Amino acid sequence: MKICLSCGKCCYNTEMELSKQDIIRIEDQNTLGLRKDDFCIETDGFLKLKNIDNHCIFLDPNTKHCKIYLFRPTGCKFYPLIFNQEKNKCVIDEDCPYKNNFYVHKPILKKNCRELRKWVSNELFNISD
Known part of the structure; x- marks a missing residue:
């Protein structure tokens, strides 16, 4: 898997959900x-990252780097792999301009999809629960 090229696009108008452990x-x-x-x-009953000036509170808009990269939310670690709840499957986010740089090896994609599915099922919580 290749690394992010730090364009910051995924950090604008983010809807990243947070688990208790993330918080x-x-x-x-x-x-x-x-x-x-x-x-x-x-x-919608879930806790998500706050946006400031249309970007994640932790994005430095000048450098396009995450201020908390080493302990960023779990969903950010998987990105651009996301779990599409409507389709009930993992997908690569089409909005990522460098999506083809990630998950090029099927075994890694499958492994990360299993881990993402587990995180969504076990770690995300509805705050009304």
């Missing part, structure tokens, strides 16, 4: 002093 890790590790309410919003 705890971000709160514990970020040196920005941010707490859950600073970087999370509730949408």
Whole structure:
């Protein structure tokens, strides 16, 4: 798998969902002093990354780099692999301009899809639950 070319496109108008573990890790590790309410919003009963000026709160818009890259949300680690709930399957996000750089080897794609499916099923939570 190749690495991201840091265009930042995936960080604009993000709808990235967060697990409890993501929130705890971000709160514990970020040196920005941010707490859950600073970087999370509730949408459709789920907690998601907050957007500031139409981009993820953790994106540096000048460098296009993530301020919390080493402990970024799990969904960001899988990207551009996403789980399409309507189709009930993993897909490569068509919005990623470099989507062809990722998951070119089927075994890696299948392994990551299993892990993503597990994360969506076991870790994401509806805050009304």
